[in-house]
Amino acid sequence: MKTFIANFKKYQFLLAELTKKDVKLKYRNSVLGFVWTLLEPLLTMIVLTIVFGTLLNRKTPHFAVYILTGRLLYTYFSTGTKQALKSIRRNAGMIRKVYVPKYMYPLAASLSSYITFVLSLVVLVVVAAVQGIRPTVYLVGAVVPLATIFLMVTAIGFLLATLDVFFRDLEYIWNVATMLIMYMSAIFYEPDALLKSDYGFLIRYNPLYSVIANFRNAVVYGRPLEGFYVWYPIVVSLVVLVAGLVFFYRKQDTFVLYL
Amino acid sequence: MCFISRELPVKRSFPHNFGGCTRIRREICRFCGTGPVRETLSSAFFLTGISEPPPCGGIEDALGKNTALRVDNVGVKFRMANEHVDNIKDYAIKLLKHELRYHEFWALKDISFQVDKGERLGVLGLNGAGKSTLLKVIAGVLKPTEGTLQRGGKIVPLLELGAGFENQYTGKENVFLYGAMLGYKREFLKEKYEEIVAFSELGDFINVPLKNYSSGMKARLGFSIATIVEPEILILDEVLSVGDAKFRKKSEKKIKDMFDKGITVLFVSHSIGQVRSLCDRAIILEKGRMIAQGDVATVSALYEEAIK
Structure with missing residues (x-):
């Protein structure tokens, strides 16, 4: 453990550099640059609000903010895990030539997506202000889902990154999986009816939905966090994190043979 | 004894x-x-x-x-699938049909040697003898299946220069990225930045994305970053031929200077002539085993004999 911390300190700068690289390269060579991060969720929010607002005949107040909160968290979940999944293979050139602690790659992938995500929250602030949502004391609670989702993405990232070294088709499988998870996360509909049905468990035990629900409690409704939705995703994430790390550490020495 | x-x-x-x-x-x-x-x-x-x-x-x-490097009974085993399975579908099918077969082979076996500080060790061997595998083990990229390895200082492998470069990045950004990968600190790189750029002779190109570099320019930058600290152990794969004649001279001089300061060198080559002129000890690898070690004259004579 002591050597681990010493090693981490030694390579801290590398982690920063790798994270910076991912963030920087995302916006290089694009005309809109960073504006794109803000524009993209805004545009999808408008489309979804119009389509589902009309289609489902929504009378829900702040439906746009409702969609935007779910959409932003889901986008981080999907891009973060996908980046982490590819992180080992994308850096194959380095892994084969220079020794660095390999956990840096998935961690940097998760971190860099998180930074983009946090920056994109600016849109949420603007839209919420426009829709007339006033911040309450419960807004502080938003920190919990925001931290939980980072933990969740990092945990899943380690697991996926390890598997991806051995199975190249995982990328496509995960693409399908994230899409299914999206439909089970109540991003553009209200889950009340579904939760009461026989299929309620699909949403209730989806840790991503827990995070989204609590984030909405804090931001949109100005309500206290719901207990189950606090501890449940944290427990799931920790279990996955431990499993992912154990798996990663067991297999990391063989990565170089498969890359 | x-x-x-x-x-x-x-x-x-x-x-x-x-x-x-x-x-x-x-x-x-x-x-x-x-x-x-x-x-x-x-x-x-x-x-x-x-x-x-x-x-x-x-x-x-x-x-x-006084020891720079000690390699004790190192062996590296590769497990090769008879057919390449790299997706879940094939894996599941093969697993169910009990068709997952591997054959194992040792790329290195029972390698033990020791390099003293300031010593220059040549590693001789034909293609596929395990030279690169040995270098990878020493550089820490590959973990040996058995045996232990102890290093007594900072290792700089001058193998493929700039393997960790990012093509979208400018030369300047790559200095920091590649430097971080080699384990240097930010402050250190900031301090040495001018020196690196000056040595690489890239001039204004340092602010141009790497994808527009020629391969010689990349190698020059890689060399300049890697040699900015004086390593205790330098790993050289063949004699470097970096960039044009002028830069080659400069890089050879820099390496010679390091030699003169008494750093430890591991030098891999096919060429007996180069090993003879550079090293003072040598080992021969054949099919993953070390078949000889000793002073350079004796070993290179043996090697000449063997490849006849």
Whole structure:
């Protein structure tokens, strides 16, 4: 453990550099640059609000903010895990030539997506202000889902990154999986009816939905966090994190043979 | 057993106990690499000069002050699937049909040698003898399946220069990225940045994305970053031919200067001539086994004999 911390300190700068690289390269060579991060969720929010607002005949107040909160968290979940999944293979050139602690790659992938995500929250602030949502004391609670989702993405990232070294088709499988998870996360509909049905468990035990629900409690409704939705995703994430790390550490020495 | 060291008095300094560092030390003869010469229970470090002992807990602990690298019974086993399975679908099908077969082979087996500080070791061998695998193990990229390896200082592998470069990044950004990968600190890189750029002779190109560089320019930048610190152990794969004639001269001079300062060098080559002129000791690898080691004249003569 002591050597681990010493090693981490030694390579801290590398982690920063790798994270910076991912963030920087995302916006290089694009005309809109960073504006794109803000524009993209805004545009999808408008489309979804119009389509589902009309289609489902929504009378829900702040439906746009409702969609935007779910959409932003889901986008981080999907891009973060996908980046982490590819992180080992994308850096194959380095892994084969220079020794660095390999956990840096998935961690940097998760971190860099998180930074983009946090920056994109600016849109949420603007839209919420426009829709007339006033911040309450419960807004502080938003920190919990925001931290939980980072933990969740990092945990899943380690697991996926390890598997991806051995199975190249995982990328496509995960693409399908994230899409299914999206439909089970109540991003553009209200889950009340579904939760009461026989299929309620699909949403209730989806840790991503827990995070989204609590984030909405804090931001949109100005309500206290719901207990189950606090501890449940944290427990799931920790279990996955431990499993992912154990798996990663067991297999990391063989990565170089498969890359 | 080695007869030289038996006659040498072992200088034992630091008779006090460095808490927690007590260990059984197996000593290996410094002169010929055979051993163990004797086993001692030591709480002190064997030092030939008077200087502070290395701190406890590091890998340097177990190495004597004069040893740069020790390789003990290292073996690397590769497991090759008879057919390449790299997706879940094939894996599941093969698993159900019990068709997952592997064949194993040792790319390296029972490799033991020792390199003293300031020594220049040549590694000879034909293609597929395991030279690159050995270098990867020493550089820490590949973990040996068995055996141990101890390094006594910073290793800089000058293998493929700029393998960690990002093509979208400018030269400047790559200096920091690649430097971070080699384990340098930000402040250190900032301080040395001008020197790196000056040595690479890239001038204004340093602010241009790397994808617009020629391969010579990339190699020049890679060389300049990698050699900005003086490593304790330098790994060279063939003699570097970096960039144009002018830069080659400059880089050769820089390496020569390092040689003169007495750094440890591991040099891999097919060319006996180069090994003879550069190294003072050599080993020969054949099919993953070390078939000879000793001073460069004897070993290179053996190698010449073998490849006839």
